[in-house]
Amino acid sequence: SQTIHQWPATLVQPVGSPLSLECTVExxxxxxxxxxxxxAGRGLQLLFYSVGxxxxxxxxxxxxxxxxxxxxxxxxxSKKLLLSDSGFYLCAWSVDGLPVSGNTIYFGxxxxxxxx
Amino acid sequence: xxxxxxxxxxxxxQEGESSSLNCSYTVSGLRGLFWYRQDPGKGPEFLFTLYSxxxxxxxxxxxxxxxxxxxxxxxxxxxxxxxxxxxxxxxxGAQKLVFGQGTRxxxxx
Numbered sequence: 001s002q003t004i005h006q007w008p009a010t011l012v013q014p015v016g017s018p019l020s021l022e023c024t025v026e027x028x029x030x031x032x033x034x035x036x037x038x039x040a041g042r043g044l045q046l047l048f049y050s051v052g053x054x055x056x057x058x059x060x061x062x063x064x065x066x067x068x069x070x071x072x073x074x075x076x077x078s079k080k081l082l083l084s085d086s087g088f089y090l091c092a093w094s095v096d097g098l099p100v101s102g103n104t105i106y107f108g109x110x111x112x113x114x115x116x
Numbered sequence: 117x118x119x120x121x122x123x124x125x126x127x128x129x130q131e132g133e134s135s136s137l138n139c140s141y142t143v144s145g146l147r148g149l150f151w152y153r154q155d156p157g158k159g160p161e162f163l164f165t166l167y168s169x170x171x172x173x174x175x176x177x178x179x180x181x182x183x184x185x186x187x188x189x190x191x192x193x194x195x196x197x198x199x200x201x202x203x204x205x206x207x208x209g210a211q212k213l214v215f216g217q218g219t220r221x222x223x224x225x
Contacts, residue, residue, distance in 0.1 A: 034211070110158065
């Protein structure tokens with residue numbers, strides 16, 4: 001069965017420091033990978049998605065970037081964190097199939113980021 | 117603009133008291149509606165996918181239904197362990213889900 005691992009689970013970082021959140025998926029090949037953010041009192045917002053190695057699509061202009069160096073690895077980064085980057089970050093995966101409407105997105109356990 | 121609205125924001129029930137959560141949506145072309153359960157501090161857990169109006173899916177005490185404008189998550193005789201935030205999302209592109217704000221459900225024993 002497929003599993004998704006995301007780390008670190010909790011992170012407290014000072015403003016202006018770099019960020020690296022990592023996510024790996026096991027048990028599947030060529031998954032679609034996603035980074036979502038859930039701010040307090042708000043719904044999940046799609047930040048980035050990737051359909052293959054080196055292929056990154058950005059949904060929202062921001063202080064963050066994403067990379068996919070390997071098929072099942074997805075990394076969320078920032079060079080200099082802002083206070084507004086605080087939130088709950090979720091990695092997710094799906095596998096293409098037909099119909100497209102049935103491609104369920106499965107989420108990891110999330111990473112809490114507090115920028116101080 | 118694609119939009120998903122869930123109501124109520126919060127719902128408190130007694131154990132065994134059945135009720136329904138609502139998810140209304142406005143999208144240019146529905147390509148699937150998803151329900152997730154999220155426990156505090158955890159990632160969302162997939163519950164159901166609904167593809168077309170009239171479709172229904174069931175899992176234990178939960179039943180999801182879909183019309184052309186909204187979806188309902190019916191919970192029958194809930195237990196305290198059903199307490200969670202329930203999220204609704206619609207697929208608006210091949211890779212994109214738009215989520216509602218969620219309904220925070222509390223079941224009191």
